[in-house]
Amino acid sequence: MGKEIRDKQNKSRAERPKPGIRQWIWCIVACVATIAFVIWTGYWAVLILLPVFIDIYITKFIPWGAWKESKNPTTRKILDWVDAIVFALIGVYFITTFFFQNYQIPSSSLEKSLLVGDFLCVNKMVYGARAPMTPLSFPLMQHTAPIIGTKSYLEKPQLEYKRFAGFRSIERYDIVVFNYPSGDTVATKHQSDDYYRLCAQDGWHAVNTNKAEYGDIIYRPVDRRENYVKRCVGLPGDIIEIREDTTFINGAKLENPEMMQLFYVIQTDGTQISTKVFEDLGMSMEDQNVIYPPQLLQANSDSMFLKELGLKSSDKETLLYQRVNMTKEMVDKMLQKPFVLSVTPWNKYINVLREKDPISYVEFTQTVYPVTYYKSVSMGDFPATWIPKKGETLVFDENIAYKVAVYERCIKNYEHNDFEYKDGKVYINGQQADSYTFKYDYYFMMGDNRDRSADSRLWGFVPEDHIVGSPMFIWLSLDSDKSGLSKIRWNRIFTKGNKNK
Known part of the structure; x- marks a missing residue:
């Protein structure tokens, strides 16, 4: 009996086709790629794939494709589809986790550098790919499954943050894709709104108890939070400050991005600006929609006050167009129009008005980060603030209330410490510190569309464990203001994603 079994085994081995050159090449490629991946990531357990690849291509002890020999054609067809789908999902998961990811620009915060409707290929290797922190998740779904609306991931297990070797670190002016830091907590019926600002605006009790209005309050792991894209302006250890739309790093003036946009006030001689003029400047319909209706400025108004506002006096009635969103180049072109008398930065204009009538113009200010400390600051100003750096120490010796307001979230939410501030003293993990x-x-991110960008001025610093990658190129760009083939912005396809550094 034993002899018969051995004879069958020997016959089976003899009938196995010997591997050809093609199989040897595929085996070597797979094994080398596996070893390179292990060296890069340090995931030594992945080496278990080596004997699997050797058996698939060379030894063939395990009948990996035995289902293909089934006599039932329906079974073969079903299993063929299952095999293709499983292989595709594994491939997509592997590629999007460690190498590249698709990202669509949803808002105008980086106009004109990146436009709404740009589809980006994001390079995750440039700063070092981040190891999966929520490994059990469905590929191509950030946090919510379409149609059914459930979570696209399992919350457990949660792995510690680890980043593999990259080509370089983040540099100033880099456009960076990252997970939204303030997106750790979300009101499911207001997912586009910052939960913490909702609480500051409507009250914590209302947001957390009124499910009919706000929905369930859920927590999202770091790598399942919404993806954002901004330009890195402040690096770890920098002191950043913004005064009158000008950014200063460690006291030195920072050159603005080439395509940075601000709101302006345009004064004309009474001529109405046509839609075509704005379109010729390259202004989108979205930007045109935020322009306030032209305001009539009486003739022979107070000349001194007009000069403070950046406007010109006139013996005729003039028109003011407010919140006109333009780059420096667009401003220069607008000033060349014969009917334009002046163009003034919106923040300068509003700050002067607020000094004269603070109650009437409080609506034009923003509550900047952190919401527990600063109130009513224009978007063109941000107080001098130190950006935390790994290994550097913050001392609670003076201005403690300010330091708690600015850095509590970093210490508590991002670095996972118990934090308490009472009676003028700081307690970390139960011990006075x-x-x-x-x-x-940590990094300070800002949009190029400065007055229409929700960025680090509003929700704070971006921790390194939230960094996803850098836009590599634009593979498709669609203009929502147009239709048909004219929607496609052909001149942007396959252009670089990290623009105007």
Whole structure:
């Protein structure tokens, strides 16, 4: 009996086709790629794939494709589809996790550098791919499954943050894709609104108890939070400050991005600006829609006050167009129009008005980060603030209330410490603390469309564990203001994604 079994085994081995050159090449490629991946990531357990590849291509002890020999054609067809789908899902998961990811620009915060409707290929390797922190998730779904609306991931297990070797670190002016730091908590019926600003605006109790209005309050892991894209302006250890739309780093003036946009006030001699003039400047319909209706300025108004506002006096009635969103180049072109008398930065204009009538013009201010400390600051100003750096220490010796307001979220939410501030003293993990040493690097991100960007001025620093990657190129760009083939912005396809550095 034993002899018969051995004879069958020997016959089976003899009948196996010997691997050809093609199989040897595929086997070597697969094994080399596996070893390179292990060296890059340090995931030594992946080496278990080596004997699997050797058996698939060379030894063939395990009948990996035995189902293909089934006599039932229906079974073969079903299993053929299952095999293709599983292989595709594994491939997509592997590629989007470690190498590249698709991202669509949803808002105008980076206009004119990146436009609404741009589809980006994001390079995850440039800063080092981030190891999966929520590994059990469905590929191509950030946090919510379409149609059914359920979570596209399992919350457990949660793995510690780890980043593999990259080509370089983040540089100033880089456009960076990252997980929205303030998106750790979400009201399901207001997912586009910042939960913490909702609480500051409507009250914590209302947001957390009124499910009919706000829905369930859910927590999202770091890598399942919404993807954002902004330009890195402040690096770890920098002191950043914004005064009158000008950014200063460590006291030195920072050159603005080439395509940075601001709101302006345009004064004309009474001539109405046509839609075509705005279109010729390259202004989108979305930007045109935020322009206030032209305001009539009486003739022979107070000349001194007009000069403070940046306007010109006239013996005739003039028109003011407010919140006109333009780049410096667009401003220069607008000033060349014979009917334009002046163009003034919106923030300068509003700050002067607010000094004269603070109650009437409080609506034009923003509550900047952190919401517990600063109130009523224009978007063109931001107080001098130190950006935390890995290994550097914050000392709670003076201005403690300010430091708590600015850095509590970093210490508590991002670096996962118990944090309490009472009676003028700081307690970390139950112990009174005179200082704290940060374990992460942090970045200050801003949009080029400065007056229409929700960025670090509103929700704070971006921790290093939230960094996803850098836009590599635009593979498709669609203009929502147009239809048919004219929707496609052909001149942007396959152009670089990290523009105007």
